[in-house]
Amino acid sequence: MRLILAEDSALLREGLVRLLAEEGHEVVAALGDAEAVPAAVAAYRPELVVLDVRMPPTHTDEGLRAAVALRAAHPALGVVVLSQYVERTSAARLLADGVERVGYLLKDRIGEVGEFLDALERVRAGGTVIDPEVVRRLFARTGRADPLARLTPRERTVLEALAQGHTNAALAERLHLSLSAVEKHLNSVFQKLGLPDSPAHNRRVLAVLRYLEG
Template sequence: MRVILAEDSTLLREGLVRLLAEEGHEVVAAVGDAEALLEAVRTHQPDVVVTDVRMPPTHTDEGLRAALEIREERPDTGVLVLSQYVETRYAAKLISGDGGRVGYLLKDRVAQVGEFLDALERVAGGGAAFDPEVVRRLVARTSHEDALGRLTARERDVLDKMAQGHTNASIAQLLYVSQSSVEKHANAIFDKLDLPQSAGYSRRVLAVLRYLGS
C-alpha cells in the first residue's frame, strides 16, 4: 500500500519508514508537521495516512485536525492516528463518519509490531482499529448514559469489542461464546441504542462509535 507518515519525532518517523519498507509498503512521504501532511496527501493521494496528534507549531492537536480535513476531502483514504494522547473531542469527530478506514492507537500500548501492521492493513482495507483505552475515554465522555445503562454486562462486553474493531467471529473467540450468541447480543445492542444494523462490521463499529462520541 502507499503510505504517508506524519510524525515530528525524527527517530520514530525514520523507524516507521524502514519498518513499512521492509514489509513491502511504499512510503510516498514522511513529514513532521500537519501542514506538510495535508500538502503531501493532496500531492501523492495515498492509500492510508499515519499521523501523530501533537505536532508543530503548537504541539496540541494539529495532527488530529489535519486527519479530520483529510477525511472530509478524501474519504477513500485511510487514517490511522498513532499517538501518546487521547484527544476526545476531535477523536469523536474523526470516527463519527461513514465509510470505515479509520483507527486510533496509543504508542505506548502497541505491544508488538504485528499489532500496528495489522491495524494499518485493516484501516487501509476499509475497516477500523481502536485502542481499548481510546474507546474507554469516549464511552466516559458520552452523554447517553441512560441508553448504555440498558445494556446487560455481556452486551457491554460485546460492545467494547465491537468498538475496538473486532468481527463477530473474533468477539466469539475472545469472550468464549458462540458466534450466533455474539450476533444476538449485537442485535440487542443496536435495538437498545437505536442504531441501524448493517452487515459490514466496520460500518457497525462506526455506528456504535458515532453514538458514543456524539
C-alpha cells in the same frame, strides 16, 4: 500498502519507517509537520496516512485538523491518527464525518506491533479502529443515565471489540463465542442503544459513535 507518515518526533518517525518497511509496506513520505501532508497525498496517492494529533508549530491539533481535511477531500483514503493521551474530543472530531477507513490509536499501541499493523490493515480495508484503551476509558466514564450503562458485562465486551473494527467472525474467535451468540449480543446492544434496523443507517457505526457521545 503505500502510506504517508506524519510525526514530528524524528526518533519515532524513523522507527516507524523501519518497522513498516520490514513488514513489506512502502512509506512514500515521512514528514515532520502536518502542513506538508496535503501536497504529499496529491503527489504520491497513498492508501493510508498516519498522523500524530499534536504537531508543529503549536503542538495542539495540527495533525488532527489535517486528518479531518484529508477525510473530506479523499474519502477513499485510510486515515489513522496517533495520540499520546485519550482525547475524546479529538476522536469525536475525527469520526464526525463518518467512520469508514479511519482509526484513532494511542502511541503506546505501536509497541504492540502485531496489533498496530493489524489496525492499519483494517483501516485500509475500509474499517474503523478505536484503541482498546480509549474504549475502556469511555466505558469508565459512562453514568447511570447513559444508555451504555444498560448493557450487560458480556454486551460491553462485545461492543468494545466491535469498536476496535472486528467483524462478527473475528468477534466470535476473539471472545470464544459462537457466531450466533455474537449476533444475539449485538442485536441486544443495538436495541438497548435505540439503534434502528434500517438500510439507511449502519448500526455498527452508530454503536461506535455512541461511545464518543457518552
